[in-house]
Amino acid sequence: MDVTMSNKMEASLQLLQQAAAKHGDALVYPCSFGAEGSVMIDLICRNGLNISVMTLDTGRLPQATYEVIEAVEKRYGIRVQVVVPDSDEVESMVQTHGVNLFRQSVALRKRCCEVRKVHPLMRSLQGKQAWVTGRRREQSRGRADLKPVETDPVYKLIKYNPLLDWSWDDLWAYIREYDVPYNKLHDAHYLSIGCECCTRAITVGEDERAGRWWWENDDVAAECGLHVMSLKEVSGEIEDGEGI
Numbered sequence: 001m002d003v004t005m006s007n008k009m010e011a012s013l014q015l016l017q018q019a020a021a022k023h024g025d026a027l028v029y030p031c032s033f034g035a036e037g038s039v040m041i042d043l044i045c046r047n048g049l050n051i052s053v054m055t056l057d058t059g060r061l062p063q064a065t066y067e068v069i070e071a072v073e074k075r076y077g078i079r080v081q082v083v084v085p086d087s088d089e090v091e092s093m094v095q096t097h098g099v100n101l102f103r104q105s106v107a108l109r110k111r112c113c114e115v116r117k118v119h120p121l122m123r124s125l126q127g128k129q130a131w132v133t134g135r136r137r138e139q140s141r142g143r144a145d146l147k148p149v150e151t152d153p154v155y156k157l158i159k160y161n162p163l164l165d166w167s168w169d170d171l172w173a174y175i176r177e178y179d180v181p182y183n184k185l186h187d188a189h190y191l192s193i194g195c196e197c198c199t200r201a202i203t204v205g206e207d208e209r210a211g212r213w214w215w216e217n218d219d220v221a222a223e224c225g226l227h228v229m230s231l232k233e234v235s236g237e238i239e240d241g242e243g244i
């Protein structure tokens with residue numbers, strides 16, 4: 001592993017240590033179990049950091065994601081907190097719009113993400129002070145200006161972004177160096193991994209985010225609402241026309 005890579009690892013670890021020391025049990029890592037998640041969990045567990053790992057089981061995840069969750073639990077001796085959507089809310093949405101509503105319009109795709117991801121995430125963040133994300137600057141234009149530490153302007157919940165400067169190759173150098181469990185969909189040219197129905201493999205030269213909601217073909221729209229908007233906005237408490 002070269003010096004640049006070692007420096008990135010050290011910087012990421014320092015940020016995680018800083019977050020863990022500051023927030024204790026009020027810090028959580030919501031993980032989607034792509035390559036970033038594999039690296040982050042290994043950084044957390046290898047260094048004995050007190051950061052709990054949770055994931056959102058939307059009900060539409062690929063089997064490969066369940067497999068890597070199980071592999072991670074066995075490797076590190078941890079239990080991942082699996083958070084599911086409210087069943088009444090899912091039933092009502094599907095009853096009204098159908099099981100594949102996300103194909104009908106951007107608004108309905110965002111509604112699906114709101115019910116299956118945003119609301120459960122908000123529920124799981126209650127009582128927390130901060131969360132860790134696996135976002136990286138090179139993932140999209142919208143992520144180029146992110147800062148390592150950000151604060152939600154409404155709820156003051158702090159986001160830590162330890163992998164901002166990691167490249168895709170950095171992630172894989174780390175995964176191979178430490179033989180880290182990873183999502184096998186990556187072997188089939190999936191870069192960004194989410195729900196099975198909304199994720200695809202990409203071809204050479206395509207942007208990483210082209211593997212998600214590709215039918216919308218809009219870089220700005222290609223966020224699920226977990227990170228684009230403040231928590232108050234995603235919770236639907238603001239009726240400012242920006243609702244997801």
Ligand code: SF4
Nearest residue numbers: 102112113116195198
């Ligand atoms: S990624 Fe697709 S299936 Fe998953 S919550 Fe969003 S719209 Fe629904």
